[in-house]
Amino acid sequence: MEKKKLTKAQSNVLDFIEAYMEKKKMPPTYDEIADNFGFKSKNSVESHLQALERKGVIKKIAGKARGITLSESAYKKNLIPLVGTVAAGMPVLAEENIIEYLDLYKVFYTDVEIFALNVKGESMIKAGIMDGDIVVVRKQPVLRDGEIGVVIIENEATVKRVYFKGDKIILRPENDRMKDIIVFPEEKQCFIAGKVIGVIRKDVQ
Amino acid sequence: MEKKKLTKAQSNVLDFIEAYMEKKKMPPTYDEIADNFGFKSKNSVESHLQALERKGVIKKIAGKARGITLSESAYKKNLIPLVGTVAAGMPVLAEENIIEYLDLYKVFYTDVEIFALNVKGESMIKAGIMDGDIVVVRKQPVLRDGEIGVVIIENEATVKRVYFKGDKIILRPENDRMKDIIVFPEEKQCFIAGKVIGVIRKDVQ
DNA sequence: TTTAGTACTGTATATTTGTTCAGGTATTTA
DNA sequence: TAAATACCTGAACAAATATACAGTACTAAA
Numbered sequence: 001m002e003k004k005k006l007t008k009a010q011s012n013v014l015d016f017i018e019a020y021m022e023k024k025k026m027p028p029t030y031d032e033i034a035d036n037f038g039f040k041s042k043n044s045v046e047s048h049l050q051a052l053e054r055k056g057v058i059k060k061i062a063g064k065a066r067g068i069t070l071s072e073s074a075y076k077k078n079l080i081p082l083v084g085t086v087a088a089g090m091p092v093l094a095e096e097n098i099i100e101y102l103d104l105y106k107v108f109y110t111d112v113e114i115f116a117l118n119v120k121g122e123s124m125i126k127a128g129i130m131d132g133d134i135v136v137v138r139k140q141p142v143l144r145d146g147e148i149g150v151v152i153i154e155n156e157a158t159v160k161r162v163y164f165k166g167d168k169i170i171l172r173p174e175n176d177r178m179k180d181i182i183v184f185p186e187e188k189q190c191f192i193a194g195k196v197i198g199v200i201r202k203d204v205q
Numbered sequence: 206m207e208k209k210k211l212t213k214a215q216s217n218v219l220d221f222i223e224a225y226m227e228k229k230k231m232p233p234t235y236d237e238i239a240d241n242f243g244f245k246s247k248n249s250v251e252s253h254l255q256a257l258e259r260k261g262v263i264k265k266i267a268g269k270a271r272g273i274t275l276s277e278s279a280y281k282k283n284l285i286p287l288v289g290t291v292a293a294g295m296p297v298l299a300e301e302n303i304i305e306y307l308d309l310y311k312v313f314y315t316d317v318e319i320f321a322l323n324v325k326g327e328s329m330i331k332a333g334i335m336d337g338d339i340v341v342v343r344k345q346p347v348l349r350d351g352e353i354g355v356v357i358i359e360n361e362a363t364v365k366r367v368y369f370k371g372d373k374i375i376l377r378p379e380n381d382r383m384k385d386i387i388v389f390p391e392e393k394q395c396f397i398a399g400k401v402i403g404v405i406r407k408d409v410q
Numbered sequence: 411t412t413t414a415g416t417a418c419t420g421t422a423t424a425t426t427t428g429t430t431c432a433g434g435t436a437t438t439t440a
Numbered sequence: 441t442a443a444a445t446a447c448c449t450g451a452a453c454a455a456a457t458a459t460a461c462a463g464t465a466c467t468a469a470a
Contacts, residue, residue, distance in 0.1 A: 007446070007447090009446080009447070010446090021230065024274070025226065025230075025231075025232070025274060025275070026230075026231045026232055026271055026274075027230070027231055029270065029426075029427060029428085030427065030428065030429090031426080031427070039447095039448075039449090040448080040449060040450080041448070041449045041450060041451090042427085042428080042429085043429085043430085043431095043448080043449075043450085044447070044448055044449080045428095046428075046429065046430090047446080047447070047448085048446095048447085051446080060428090062428085062429090063427095063428065063429085063454095063455065063456070064427090064428080064455095064456075065234065065270030065271060065426070065427055065428075065455095065456060065457065066231055066270055066271050066427085067427095067428080069229070069230060069231075070230070080313065080319060080320060080321045080341065081320045081321065082320070082321045082322070082323065082339070083320050083321065083322050083362065084323075085360055085361065085362070086357045086360055086361075086362050086398070087360060092320065092344065092357070092398045092399070093318060093320055093344065098320075102321055102339070104309035104310055104312070104313070104405075105309055105310070107309070107405065107407060108285065108309070108407070113298060114285060115285060115286045115287070115288050115297065115298055115303075116285045116286065116287045116288065116307055117287070117288050118287065118289075125333070127409070128330070128333045128334070128335040128338070128406065129333070130333040133333070134287070134307070135409075136285065139297065139298065148409055148410075152291050152297070155291055155292060156291075157288065157291050193291070193297045194297070196409045197407075197408075197409055198405070198406055198407055198408075198409060199404065199405070199406035199409060200307075200309075200312065200403070200404070200405055200406075201333065201403055201404035201405075202312060202313070202402075202403055203402075203403075204332070204340075204353055204401045204402055204403060204404060205353075212415095212416070212417090214416080214417070215416090234456075234457060234458085235457070235458065235459090236456080236457075244417095244418075244419090245418085245419060245420080246418070246419045246420060246421090247457090247458080247459085248418080248419075248420080248459085248460090248461095249417070249418055249419080250458095251458075251459065251460090252416080252417070252418080253416095253417085256415090256416080265458090267458085267459090268424095268425065268426070268457090268458065268459085269426075269457090269458080270425095270426060270427065270456070270457055270458075271457085272457095272458080
């Protein structure tokens with residue numbers, strides 16, 4: 001892992017490999033790389049790959065078709081570094097400050113089905129769920145008393161804290177200015193879609 | 206796309222392909238699949254792959270090494286369906302209810318570097334940022350007046366709304382019970398790490 | 411009972427693919 | 441100026457790989 005600087009040509013080859021893998025979900029062959037850059041010899045590719053391997057950004061699997069793997073640091077482009085305490089003088093993103101790399105796919109990974117829902121309105125503001133947020137929901141048909149869940153009432157999905165009292169369902173907003181909504185399942189078409197397990201906010205003001 | 210049901214063996218092969226691709230970032234070869242299941246003939250693999258292709262869950266790229274691609278629906282395992290209005294009677298996750306598939310990697314995609322930070326305490330509660338949340342931060346050395354940012358003060362990272370007044374930096378909590386923190390950059394080692402662009406909450410109570 | 415599909419083995423073959431050897435020119439480094 | 445490095449061509453070769461053909465056995469549907 002010399003971490004030497006890449007030349008322009010080497011950097012172009014690496015970019016191509018990354019883009020190819022992103023799109024096709026597999027590494028390119030030597031021929032495909034040569035074609036892309038108009039190389040008339042596969043050996044041009046071999047040289048570049050050897051250089052990239054020497055500089056530690058890829059690893060070749062000898063003899064194997066499409067045997068190119070991006071080394072860890074190249075992958076981390078897709079991972080978000082989670083920073084802990086920040087040592088003096090050291091750049092924020094220095095390895096020493098990083099606790100782990102967040103793989104956003106895995107943050108909400110579950111065996112069961114999950115889905116997401118756009119939140120409209122401010123009814124859950126005291127629970128930290130704001131207008132425009134996306135809630136991540138684990139699909140399940142029941143809720144425990146007091147859990148935040150998604151309830152479908154006549155084709156409309158609502159996020160509320162849910163209580164059960166006899167045959168009534170109480171939907172309690174987390175907002176002092178709003179009142180409970182009481183639903184009688186016998187009267188209105190109504191069912192529980194799932195439990196809110198996460199929140200994603202894309203635009204922080 | 207017949208969407209016929211897979212047999213147990215076919216399902217096993219598909220699972221292996223998915224796991225292999227997850228781990229190695231490339232599709233397996235026929236030999237590797239045969240080895241995994243103890244098949245003594247590559248033709249067993251070919252038959253299974255043809256069946257999987259007929260049933261629409263993979264696509265083969267004829268003649269190409271590792272020429273297996275998972276069809277779209279198989280990928281959606283990694284994507285979170287974003288549900289809009291929910292039509293009556295229809296299951297929540299029916300295609301008709303789904304607006305788009307969220308690719309969490311892309312939700313926070315930017316050209317510039319981003320990192321994440323665990324939030325401790327309730328100082329930003331009115332901005333919908335709660336204790337235990339993860340804030341996603343775009344690395345940048347400046348902030349506009351009133352933006353929520355991450356400021357490092359003597360090795361401690363804090364999330365606050367940031368104002369500038371003369372040579373002072375004012376860190377304003379979004380919590381009525383807390384007071385502004387005023388920092389004189391000349392006296393304390395202090396710098397801006399970035400702007401908060403997103404929030405992720407993993408455990409909703 | 412026939413037909414179709416599943417699930418394998420075994421052999422053979424053509425193509426794909428990585429790799430090596432032998433050059434060449436230009437550019438940078440010592 | 442010499443030596444190293446980057447960057448390319450061209451040809452040849454061996455290994456990796458997909459795929460076709462010929463079977464066997466079992467199961468489920470028509």
